[in-house]
Amino acid sequence: MSLHFDDVAVGTQWQTPSINVCEEEIMRFAREWDPQPFHLDKEAAKASVFGELCASGLQTLLLSYRLFQQLKLFEGTTLAGLGMDHLRFHAPVLAGDTIYVRVVVEEAVVTSKPGRGLLKLRLSTYRMDELLADLQILLLVKLSDKDL
Template sequence: MKFSEFKVGQRYETAAITLSKEDIMRFAEMYDPQYMHLDEEKAKKGRFGGLIASGMQTLNVSFRLWIDVGIYGEHIIAGTGMNQLQFLKPVYPGDELHVIAEVIELRPRRAGNGTVTVLLSTYNQKGQNVFRAELSALVDN
């Protein structure tokens, strides 16, 4: 979509994705090698009662689901920021995640371009909000 086509309050829902234990461990091995993501026995004794996904993985999956909706299409120029990142609940193996994105701010810029800010809210299969963040992108007109 072009910048001029966005309206504050527009909402979009993504497809869902299920994270397997293997997905969680593969990501953690590469990017976040902490026990709560890799060591099942130690994780069982920890605060969350088992393996959980890295917050960074939850962020990446949420972003991917949003981009896959295709709203920006060819009109996106670049991401400009992420604010208010919140990891609200742990994500466990087998959790199915989907995202609701809401346009919360539009800032016109020169030449008709503008910054679109969306609030990404990620939910699991129980309807629990597990992640939330504001993402901004420069979008062409």
């Protein structure tokens, strides 16, 4: 899609395609990055506060960001990612869940340097209509195609 700063406004939104998060993927990620029993073992997960096998919050964050990137909204126009803020996990991603992300432009500010704009985007991850996680990302983006 390759949008520029000038192509979007506050309130503009998109929705990603959905993906299914399988048990094997949860356990594989957990073995390498977050080896908690409730991510690795079904029986241990049953005894946990989650009651069943669930994805690591880190995995939820990365899956959400991957879904956002697959939209290719600012491919070739992003100058830099400047950070992530206000990450919250509202409910766990469970084995077998199908998730998707809604992306909303929350703020758009032209910077003091020519040809650049700062976009604050909210990424909200859902299972059907249930909010699972959300965060803000800040992107430095080219203003228009003349700034290439």
